[in-house]
Amino acid sequence: MPRPAPRPALSGTRIRALRTARRLGQADLARMAGVSPSYLNLIEHNRRRASAPVLEAIARALQIPAEALDERAGDAQIQILRAAAARAQPGTEPEVDRADELVGRFPGWAALLAQLQALAEAQERIIERLSDRMAHDPNLSASLHEIVSAVTSVQSTAAILAESEDLEPEWRALFHRNVHDDSVRLANAAEALVAFLDTSSEETGLAAPQEELESWLERQGFHVAAVETGGDWAALIAGQAELASAAARSLARDWLARAHEDARALPVAQLMPVLLRVFTAGAGFAPEDLARHFGVGLAQLFRRLATLPPEPGIPRFGLAICDGSGTLTFRRPIEGFQLPRFGGACPLWPLYEALLRPDRPVRAPVEFAGRPPGRFIAHAVAGARDPLRFEPPFAWEASMLVTPASVAGAPGEGEAVRALGSSCRVCPRELCPARREPSIVSG
Amino acid sequence: MSHDGAEASGGGGTADVAPVSGRRGAGRRVLVVEDEPNISEAIRFILRRDGWEVAIEATGTGALARIGAEAPDLVILDVMLPGASGFEILRALRGQPGTARLPVILLTAKGSAQVREQAMAAGASMFIAKPFANAELLAAVRQLVGV
Numbered sequence: 001m002p003r004p005a006p007r008p009a010l011s012g013t014r015i016r017a018l019r020t021a022r023r024l025g026q027a028d029l030a031r032m033a034g035v036s037p038s039y040l041n042l043i044e045h046n047r048r049r050a051s052a053p054v055l056e057a058i059a060r061a062l063q064i065p066a067e068a069l070d071e072r073a074g075d076a077q078i079q080i081l082r083a084a085a086a087r088a089q090p091g092t093e094p095e096v097d098r099a100d101e102l103v104g105r106f107p108g109w110a111a112l113l114a115q116l117q118a119l120a121e122a123q124e125r126i127i128e129r130l131s132d133r134m135a136h137d138p139n140l141s142a143s144l145h146e147i148v149s150a151v152t153s154v155q156s157t158a159a160i161l162a163e164s165e166d167l168e169p170e171w172r173a174l175f176h177r178n179v180h181d182d183s184v185r186l187a188n189a190a191e192a193l194v195a196f197l198d199t200s201s202e203e204t205g206l207a208a209p210q211e212e213l214e215s216w217l218e219r220q221g222f223h224v225a226a227v228e229t230g231g232d233w234a235a236l237i238a239g240q241a242e243l244a245s246a247a248a249r250s251l252a253r254d255w256l257a258r259a260h261e262d263a264r265a266l267p268v269a270q271l272m273p274v275l276l277r278v279f280t281a282g283a284g285f286a287p288e289d290l291a292r293h294f295g296v297g298l299a300q301l302f303r304r305l306a307t308l309p310p311e312p313g314i315p316r317f318g319l320a321i322c323d324g325s326g327t328l329t330f331r332r333p334i335e336g337f338q339l340p341r342f343g344g345a346c347p348l349w350p351l352y353e354a355l356l357r358p359d360r361p362v363r364a365p366v367e368f369a370g371r372p373p374g375r376f377i378a379h380a381v382a383g384a385r386d387p388l389r390f391e392p393p394f395a396w397e398a399s400m401l402v403t404p405a406s407v408a409g410a411p412g413e414g415e416a417v418r419a420l421g422s423s424c425r426v427c428p429r430e431l432c433p434a435r436r437e438p439s440i441v442s443g
Numbered sequence: 444m445s446h447d448g449a450e451a452s453g454g455g456g457t458a459d460v461a462p463v464s465g466r467r468g469a470g471r472r473v474l475v476v477e478d479e480p481n482i483s484e485a486i487r488f489i490l491r492r493d494g495w496e497v498a499i500e501a502t503g504t505g506a507l508a509r510i511g512a513e514a515p516d517l518v519i520l521d522v523m524l525p526g527a528s529g530f531e532i533l534r535a536l537r538g539q540p541g542t543a544r545l546p547v548i549l550l551t552a553k554g555s556a557q558v559r560e561q562a563m564a565a566g567a568s569m570f571i572a573k574p575f576a577n578a579e580l581l582a583a584v585r586q587l588v589g590v
Contacts (some may be wrong), residue, residue: 013502019447053549144552145523148552148573149479149482149552149573151573151574152479152480152482152552152573152574152575153481153482153485155574155575156482156485156486156489156574156575156577157481157484157485159576159577160485160488160489161489161578163577164492171488172553175488176485177484178481179485181481182481291450372503372504372524372525372526374523
């Protein structure tokens with residue numbers, strides 16, 4: 001009994017389409033491929049599945065690569081063509097039901113269409129991510145605000161100067177000075193913007209691997225449910241739009257493995273009730289007590305707190321991790337605690353103080369410059385990344401947990417609030433002794 | 444033009460000029476809530492020349508108290524302010540019976556339709572995007588106070 005054709009767009013249909021396109025008779029092709037015409041007839045009607053050697057012989061006779069007759073490849077291509085058809089503008093009506101014919105008869109055109117469809121999808125993802133970055137990037141936002149402020153001041157002041165012929169000398173001098181100051185501001189802000197856009201076009205025009213990872217985590221609210229139970233990391237990160245580079249996928253695998261270890265040491269079922277008690281009692285947040293309670297290190301606790309699932313009554317925590325060179329290796333921002341996208345962070349962060357004195361944790365109430373300024377309690381600690389290693393080289397790592405002051409409790413007695421920033425470039429604290437370079441925003 | 448003993452002070456600070464009597468403002472009071480000193484300086488000059496009495500507040504946190512204490516005839520309110528945003532201040536003003544109808548011009552660096560809608564929803568009497576023309580701001584102040 002002949003087998004029914006299990007799927008559309010099988011190799012048989014394609015062979016038939018290609019043969020007729022070449023104006024070859026069934027008998028001619030059968031002869032060229034070394035099979036009987038009746039057998040070829042069965043194949044063409046998808047009543048027989050051709051063996052690999054027969055398919056190769058037919059492909060040779062049709063002068064096409066054997067892969068072009070591979071059923072799965074053809075199906076994948078048809079799926080892509082259907083996706084392309086779904087984007088058709090009104091007035092264009094692609095013959096979706098004849099996609100298999102297109103693939104069979106015009107494999108080159110079909111492949112080109114599929115390629116264009118994949119390209120369009122990739123470009124849409126890039127545009128989406130770039131516009132997302134533009135909307136949320138603190139550096140860009142600060143640059144643009146600075147430019148608009150300076151332009152507003154220059155325009156209004158210059159108009160006063162131009163339109164007031166009888167302006168007293170002292171007013172004229174004041175407004176000239178203001179225009180001069182604001183034009184300098186404008187030049188600096190424009191320069192910063194150019195630097196930002198230059199950096200943005202580096203790499204694949206998109207992002208450094210670490211940024212790709214963070215952008216992937218950000219989309220998930222910095223919580224990946226699979227780390228609670230463990231899983232197939234490779235499968236989890238495959239096909240994720242944000243993890244475009246192999247380097248980012250490698251970082252993601254490492255991150256997931258570490259987060260899974262953290263989750264096992266601090267299971268959500270045990271951690272959440274304790275946290276709820278801490279934050280609803282309002283007795284003040286002491287991570288050292290939590291670490292002792294669960295028998296874990298502070299750094300591990302910080303990582304876990306910053307990547308927990310959202311839960312009413314439990315605040316969102318910010319986290320910054322740096323290596324021994326001070327380079328930020330992980331950034332989890334929260335509102336009011338913005339992290340620099342490129343370049344170094346504020347050198348006054350308790351993170352760096354901890355790095356200078358490993359295994360001696362730092363606690364400090366801090367205020368991050370911003371509109372409005374954000375008040376937090378920062379807890380930082382540094383230590384060996386692998387504490388069980390005897391042989392050099394030793395890799396150091398510092399972690400800083402940032403908790404909103406509104407939930408972390410008041411500063412301790414004698415604890416002065418430290419004035420910090422994100423990075424020098426966007427920090428308005430002009431007289432800061434740790435300043436590395438001039439700011440683009442005025443104080 | 445006379446500034447009635449106007450004195451300019453340096454450093455983008457508090458240059459002072461008395462309102463010119465006999466102009467449209469006629470001594471009515473405008474509070475400018477703006478953290479950019481050179482912008483508030485220019486606004487102050489433009490309005491005082493037209494006869495308005497102008498006070499300046501540079502923080503969001505201080506704005507509500509100033510408005511309560513000084514009862515201005517109109518407020519020019521920037522959106523991006525240290526302490527509290529212009530939207531927050533505006534919503535607070537609209538929630539109080541004494542200031543529910545106070546004319547407020549919202550100034551913002553973002554002129555998108557979305558921000559404009561947000562401004563109107565928050566209760567702005569008028570919305571002006573930065574950078575603005577001096578004449579446009581002056582006309583808005585005159586119109587809202589009805590002079």
